[in-house]
Amino acid sequence: MTKYIDNSADPSRTINGLRDSGYNIQMACADVVDNSVSAEADNIKISFELETKGRRFVYFGDDGNGMNEEELINAMRYGSAKQSNPNSLSKFGLGLKTASTSICKVLTVISRKESSQPHNKMTWDLDYVEKVNKWQMISDPVTPKEKEKFKSFCGEKGTLVIWSNCDRLFNTKLSGEPGGTAEKRALTNLSKKINEHMALTYHRFLLEDFTSERNIKIEVNGINVQAWNPFYPERADQLINEENQELEVENIDGTTGKIEIKAYLLPHAMDLDDTEKKIAKIATNRSGYYIIREGRVIQAGGWCDMYTQEPHSTHLRVLLSFGAELDDMLQIDVKKSRIILDENLEDHLDNLLKISRKAAYNRSRKLDRKIPTPETGIDHGSANNVIKNTKTKKTPTVISTGDDDGSAEVSNERGNKIVLKIPVEKGVDPKKIFIDETDAITSGHLWEPVIKTSGNETQSAVNLNKNHDFYKKIYWRLKNQGQVIEGLDYLIWALASAENNQQDSELYSVFEDFREEVSNNLKKLLRDIEYNEDD
Numbered sequence: 001m002t003k004y005i006d007n008s009a010d011p012s013r014t015i016n017g018l019r020d021s022g023y024n025i026q027m028a029c030a031d032v033v034d035n036s037v038s039a040e041a042d043n044i045k046i047s048f049e050l051e052t053k054g055r056r057f058v059y060f061g062d063d064g065n066g067m068n069e070e071e072l073i074n075a076m077r078y079g080s081a082k083q084s085n086p087n088s089l090s091k092f093g094l095g096l097k098t099a100s101t102s103i104c105k106v107l108t109v110i111s112r113k114e115s116s117q118p119h120n121k122m123t124w125d126l127d128y129v130e131k132v133n134k135w136q137m138i139s140d141p142v143t144p145k146e147k148e149k150f151k152s153f154c155g156e157k158g159t160l161v162i163w164s165n166c167d168r169l170f171n172t173k174l175s176g177e178p179g180g181t182a183e184k185r186a187l188t189n190l191s192k193k194i195n196e197h198m199a200l201t202y203h204r205f206l207l208e209d210f211t212s213e214r215n216i217k218i219e220v221n222g223i224n225v226q227a228w229n230p231f232y233p234e235r236a237d238q239l240i241n242e243e244n245q246e247l248e249v250e251n252i253d254g255t256t257g258k259i260e261i262k263a264y265l266l267p268h269a270m271d272l273d274d275t276e277k278k279i280a281k282i283a284t285n286r287s288g289y290y291i292i293r294e295g296r297v298i299q300a301g302g303w304c305d306m307y308t309q310e311p312h313s314t315h316l317r318v319l320l321s322f323g324a325e326l327d328d329m330l331q332i333d334v335k336k337s338r339i340i341l342d343e344n345l346e347d348h349l350d351n352l353l354k355i356s357r358k359a360a361y362n363r364s365r366k367l368d369r370k371i372p373t374p375e376t377g378i379d380h381g382s383a384n385n386v387i388k389n390t391k392t393k394k395t396p397t398v399i400s401t402g403d404d405d406g407s408a409e410v411s412n413e414r415g416n417k418i419v420l421k422i423p424v425e426k427g428v429d430p431k432k433i434f435i436d437e438t439d440a441i442t443s444g445h446l447w448e449p450v451i452k453t454s455g456n457e458t459q460s461a462v463n464l465n466k467n468h469d470f471y472k473k474i475y476w477r478l479k480n481q482g483q484v485i486e487g488l489d490y491l492i493w494a495l496a497s498a499e500n501n502q503q504d505s506e507l508y509s510v511f512e513d514f515r516e517e518v519s520n521n522l523k524k525l526l527r528d529i530e531y532n533e534d535d
Contacts, residue, residue: 037202039062047221059161063158235272263356289303306349313357439467
């Protein structure tokens with residue numbers, strides 16, 4: 001005869017064991033915020049606070065739908081009932097509890113649906129559960145301080161989550177007194193880290209012009225979170241054709257869902273200015289799949305064991321976006337932090353991304369520069385950008401330029417107010433202010449030092465002679481090898497800048513003779529090399 005035996009889990013061991021589900025602080029905070037987003041909150045606030053004797057608290061407040069007592073009890077149950085909305089960011093009914101208790105030992109939730117209703121409050125205290133060894137929450141009155149916090153974080157309605165007894169807030173034991181300088185500094189750094197994580201994880205919700213998701217605002221320790229879109233669409237190239245950007249896949253039960261796939265190739269770091277570099281955040285460990293479920297990033301970077309993260313893929317970021325209907329097929333985990341790709345999907349992605357991965361390789365080696373023509377000339381943009389952003393370079397300071405565009409007053413190694421006999425170009429393209437090429441050099445020299453101005457910027461610069469044999473037979477032949485061109489550009493600019501920085505009226509002829517001799521020797525050395533414009 002079949003028997004059915006109740007074999008319930010030990011409350012104390014289970015609730016403490018679930019603390020080690022693999023959450024880090026960023027994941028834990030995001031799991032709590034997921035509930036606020038699902039509750040249709042417009043404003044979400046997070047605050048890390050130190051109180052007397054170093055007591056650590058984390059507060060999460062939202063102005064969402066809120067909960068009555070019955071709904072709150074269900075939400076606080078380990079393995080709570082399914083959400084009525086199948087597309088909710090919540091998945092297993094465990095996240096709020098396991099995420100919170102991975103950091104703290106006391107989880108309190110206070111909520112209400114309307115300002116006219118009383119506050120509802122429930123608490124999980126792990127020490128209490130261990131003491132009584134029962135699945136018992138604590139329901140005690142809301143204190144005046146908690147009401148004040150609710151008002152501050154939520155307004156009239158919504159939900160306030162409180163983490164207290166935060167024994168795992170920091171990964172390491174901090175030196176000094178509890179609540180001291182070291183702990184305050186660590187808390188400041190932690191809030192910055194959480195701000196950055198929110199900026200990425202919820203960037204689709206934070207971007208006002210991203211209409212496919214409801215717009216929200218998130219605040220961490222009083223600082224508004226600014227969305228960070230990892231794909232940088234303003235500068236990146238999207239490499240997958242429109243007809244291949246959507247893939248329909250089938251679940252085991254026969255239902256289907258769609259995965260959006262886009263491959264973004266970011267510019268090389270050398271082609272970005274300082275502001276753009278901060279936006280792009282180009283790094284090898286940021287390459288790979290950015291997996292988005294219901295508008296929320298659940299994995300940022302990495303290749304799901306398909307490929308290794310290596311420098312040649314640094315500039316490639318691939319979007320995989322899907323809805324909750326594919327959770328089972330993609331085997332999403334409890335933390336909503338990763339998926340598993342089946343073999344068929346891996347094969348499809350591998351074939352689809354072949355061209356994109358090749359393009360990323362070329363981008364990393366700077367082999368994908370625009371093909372120069374005799375009309376357009378060689379692109380010196382990367383060298384200009386690197387020279388501009390190298391703050392420690394030694395160059396003369398230009399004090400003023402002459403009215404005849406043939407002289408400039410500088411401060412250099414020879415002294416202050418040194419007058420240089422030098423061409424001055426005004427109103428130049430700011431992207432060509434350090435090095436450019438020209439066919440207007442009549443001296444026959446390979447290069448010519450020059451002073452260039454663009455707006456309020458004045459720089460020591462150099463022009464390359466397009467008619468010199470070294471340009472035609474060496475530069476032009478190497479025109480598609482970006483790194484080699486940059487190296488040559490650096491050398492020519494450094495020679496010209498050193499001349500401007502060491503020159504005065506007495507040394508002018510010495511440096512001119514130096515350029516003459518170098519340029520003539522190069523012509524002689526290259527005499528037997530043929531020039532072919534089509535090389």
